[in-house]
Structures are given as structure tokens and as C-alpha cells.
Amino acid sequence: xxxxxxxxLLELLAYLPIRVQYRLARILAxxxxxxxxxxxxxxxKNIHLCFNGLNHSRQIDLKKSTVxxxxxxxxxxxxxxxxxxxxxxxxxxxxxxxxxxxxxxKGRLVIAPHLGSWELLxxxxxxxxxxxxxxxxxxxxxxxxxxxxSRTRNGAQLVPTxxxxxxxxxxxxxxxxxxxxxxxxxxxxxxxxxxxQFFGHVASTSxxxxxxxxxxxxxxxxxxxxxxxxxxTFSLCIESLDHHRLAxxxxxxxxxxxxxxxxxxxxxxxxxxxxYERFTSAEYKTL
Numbered sequence: 001x002x003x004x005x006x007x008x009l010l011e012l013l014a015y016l017p018i019r020v021q022y023r024l025a026r027i028l029a030x031x032x033x034x035x036x037x038x039x040x041x042x043x044x045k046n047i048h049l050c051f052n053g054l055n056h057s058r059q060i061d062l063k064k065s066t067v068x069x070x071x072x073x074x075x076x077x078x079x080x081x082x083x084x085x086x087x088x089x090x091x092x093x094x095x096x097x098x099x100x101x102x103x104x105x106k107g108r109l110v111i112a113p114h115l116g117s118w119e120l121l122x123x124x125x126x127x128x129x130x131x132x133x134x135x136x137x138x139x140x141x142x143x144x145x146x147x148x149x150s151r152t153r154n155g156a157q158l159v160p161t162x163x164x165x166x167x168x169x170x171x172x173x174x175x176x177x178x179x180x181x182x183x184x185x186x187x188x189x190x191x192x193x194x195x196x197q198f199f200g201h202v203a204s205t206s207x208x209x210x211x212x213x214x215x216x217x218x219x220x221x222x223x224x225x226x227x228x229x230x231x232x233t234f235s236l237c238i239e240s241l242d243h244h245r246l247a248x249x250x251x252x253x254x255x256x257x258x259x260x261x262x263x264x265x266x267x268x269x270x271x272x273x274x275x276y277e278r279f280t281s282a283e284y285k286t287l
Contacts, residue, residue: 101238
């Protein structure tokens with residue numbers, strides 16, 4: 001099968017060290033922040049909505065820093081997806097992992113916000129146990145095949161975002177596997193969801209985590225792989241969450257989930273994917 005252009009590009013970039021990849025990302029970020037595009041405009045809208053207490057200059061600085069990290073996340077896929085697993089895992093210089101994560105016989109549900117390098121987090125989890133994660137197939141078969149091969153090359157199992165995929169996740173958790181879910185995107189219109197506060201504004205929040213916790217007695221964690229710009233390395237953080245609160249009433253569960261994500265995001269504001277349309281349409285109308 002002929003390689004798609006994105007695969008050829010990333011494989012070429014993979015010959016470069018991450019330090020050089022980041023230099024290219026900074027050039028890309030310079031361009032992105034100076035022309036009209038979805039990433040720049042949506043990032044600006046979200047920052048203005050959530051941090052309107054900051055003066056205009058500080059909002060602009062946060063936007064530039066955020067776009068820069070968004071470009072890092074894109075360009076570093078060359079290393080995360082194309083380098084040998086041992087080589088990319090060697091870039092993780094620090095691990096802060098709660099004891100409960102390593103000392104449990106139950107399944108582990110890992111909540112992974114779009115923060116830092118969540119693609120590298122997936123690789124790390126797969127290197128430390130059997131992992132399932134949701135995956136939305138790509139329309140282009142060649143691109144889909146490349147992404148699947150890259151994300152599963154060290155044993156991670158990707159399942160579709162449908163009823164069949166959810167059954168596989170549930171089955172894996174029951175058998176003691178690790179399940180990684182990124183819950184902080186705006187859910188599809190047909191998905192179970194509820195409005196909840198996130199950074200002081202109404203955000204449509206998926207009820208998938210609550211549904212899983214209601215059905216399965218598993219351990220729940222929140223995790224992020226932070227990016228260290230100067231050293232071009234990464235730092236892993238995994239914290240334990242309260243399963244009982246996540247399995248509680250929908251309103252309480254969603255708010256607890258958003259609060260925990262917000263707490264983690266606030267430690268590295270510029271590494272969060274602010275380019276997503278995270279909030280309800282009514283919130284954006286206030287801008």
C-alpha cells in the first residue's frame with residue numbers, strides 16, 4: 001500500500017532529534033498565530049472566555065504559548081509514532097506515579113485530558129500493561145492504517161467509538177486491563193452527556209466515565225505526560241481519583257470529573273489543547 005503524505009512527512013522528520021523538531025514547530029506556530037485559522041481563532045476564544053480577568057497582553061502571551069505547544073504536539077508525532085518504542089520512552093525523565101497505580105489487581109481506568117503529549121502517554125501505558133483505548137477510524141484507509149500501526153506497535157489495542165468498542169473496554173477492565181479515555185472533548189450529539197462547569201463556564205460533558213464506573217469496580221486515575229521544552233524531555237504524572245464520586249449521580253460525577261481535569265490543566269495551562277470547541281454554543285455567544 002502506497003504511503004500517505006502525512007506518513008512520509010513524519011518519517012522524514014523522525015530522522016531529526018526532538019530539539020530540531022521543536023524548532024520547526026516554533027516556526028509553524030509563528031505562522032499559525034499570524035493568520036486566520038481554526039486553531040488560532042478557537043484558542044483565542046477559549047482563553048478569552050476562561051481567563052477574561054487577564055489583561056489583553058497576558059491573554060495574547062498565553063495564546064502564543066498554547067499554539068506553540070499545539071504545534072509541538074503535531075510535529076513530535078514524528079518521534080512518538082515513528083521512533084523505536086525504547087528510544088521515545090527514554091525521553092521520559094521523571095515519573096510521579098501514585099502507589100495505587102502499581103499496586104492493584106483491579107482494572108485501571110485512566111482519564112487522559114488533552115494535555116501535554118497524550119500520544120506518548122498511550123505508548124507508556126502500553127509498555128506497562130495491556131491497554132485499550134477508543135479510536136475514531138479515519139476516512140482515508142492509508143492514513144487510518146498508518147495511525148493504527150503507529151499507536152499499536154507496542155501492544156495497545158484500539159477499539160471503535162461505538163457500542164462494540166465500549167463492550168471491549170468493559171470486558172478488558174473486568175479482566176484487569178488498563179483503559180485510557182480522553183473525556184474532555186465536546187461529545188457527539190447522540191452521545192450520553194450533561195452540561196457541567198469547566199473553568200467557570202458550561203461545557204457539554206460525556207457521561208461515559210460515569211457509566212463505566214457505575215458498572216465496574218475498577219481503580220480510576222488521571223494522567224498527563226508533560227512536555228519539558230528546554231530539555232526536550234517529558235514528565236509523567238498519574239494521580240488517583242475517587243471511583244465512588246465518579247459512579248455517583250450524573251451531575252455530581254460530571255462536575256467532579258471536570259474539576260479534576262481543571263486542577264491538572266492549571267498546572268500547565270499552555271500545554272492544554274485550547275483549540276477545541278469545548279464549551280456550549282450559548283457560552284461563546286457571550287463573547
